[in-house]
Amino acid sequence: DQQVKQNSPSLSVQEGRISILNCDYTNSMFDYFLWYKKYPAEGPTFLISISSIKDKNEDGRFTVFLNKSAKHLSLHIVPSQPGDSAVYFCAASDINAGGTSYGKLTFGQGTILTVHP
Amino acid sequence: DAMVIQNPRYQVTQFGKPVTLSCSQTLNHNVMYWYQQKSSQAPKLLFHYYDKDFNNEADTPDNFQSRRPNTSFCFLDIRSPGLGDAAMYLCATSSRTGGELYEQYFGPGTRLTVT
Numbered sequence: 001d002q003q004v005k006q007n008s009p010s011l012s013v014q015e016g017r018i019s020i021l022n023c024d025y026t027n028s029m030f031d032y033f034l035w036y037k038k039y040p041a042e043g044p045t046f047l048i049s050i051s052s053i054k055d056k057n058e059d060g061r062f063t064v065f066l067n068k069s070a071k072h073l074s075l076h077i078v079p080s081q082p083g084d085s086a087v088y089f090c091a092a093s094d095i096n097a098g099g100t101s102y103g104k105l106t107f108g109q110g111t112i113l114t115v116h117p
Numbered sequence: 118d119a120m121v122i123q124n125p126r127y128q129v130t131q132f133g134k135p136v137t138l139s140c141s142q143t144l145n146h147n148v149m150y151w152y153q154q155k156s157s158q159a160p161k162l163l164f165h166y167y168d169k170d171f172n173n174e175a176d177t178p179d180n181f182q183s184r185r186p187n188t189s190f191c192f193l194d195i196r197s198p199g200l201g202d203a204a205m206y207l208c209a210t211s212s213r214t215g216g217e218l219y220e221q222y223f224g225p226g227t228r229l230t231v232t
Binding site for chain 2: 002004009034036041042043044045046049089103104105106107108109110
């Protein structure tokens with residue numbers, strides 16, 4: 001039962017254009033969402049997050065949009081740069097979960113983004 | 118620089134031969150996690166420590182054990198590795214204080230091969 005899904009295994013974009021990475025979730029208890037970026041031979045690094053009380057969060061070239069009714073979030077990168085080429089993971093958490101579930105992240109399987117010069 | 122370090126980066130073990138992976142952190146975070154990630158799949162949480170409290174995921178096989186002797190170090194022991202245990206093993210840390218939720222910081226991972 002995969003609670004967080006990234007249905008596009010890969011995405012190819014031209015430099016300077018917009019990259020849109022999508023993520024769907026099924027667990028309605030999730031209320032905090034994160035995007036991680038992973039380069040080869042490195043661990044995932046935190047990129048941007050959003051709480052369910054918001055529908056948009058922006059940080060420089062990166063914007064995350066949350067549609068709670070559709071249980072969908074997306075990461076927009078504008079403009080895309082070759083250095084953005086990496087695997088992007090969506091993750092979700094229930095920040096109101098108590099006990100041992102607090103702070104646990106459920107990850108999607110990742111989308112490989114390639115930005116061509 | 119504060120960081121999460123995993124050793125070794127690559128580990129080859131034989132079928133059934135116990136193996137230990139290590140993780141250390143200089144972030145002074147009170148929570149440490151171990152994930153298993155197989156090719157093209159999502160990282161899967163195996164267990165985590167909140168301070169000294171060990172929390173096992175319900176579907177983590179008994180073959181996997183963990184130790185956290187102090188705040189800085191955490192070990193993953195695989196008692197009898199099978200071919201299906203070949204994967205990338207990721208260690209992560211986070212700081213949990215009160216009601217705040219902080220992002221997790223990951224190490225580079227250890228790639229385990231079972232022959």
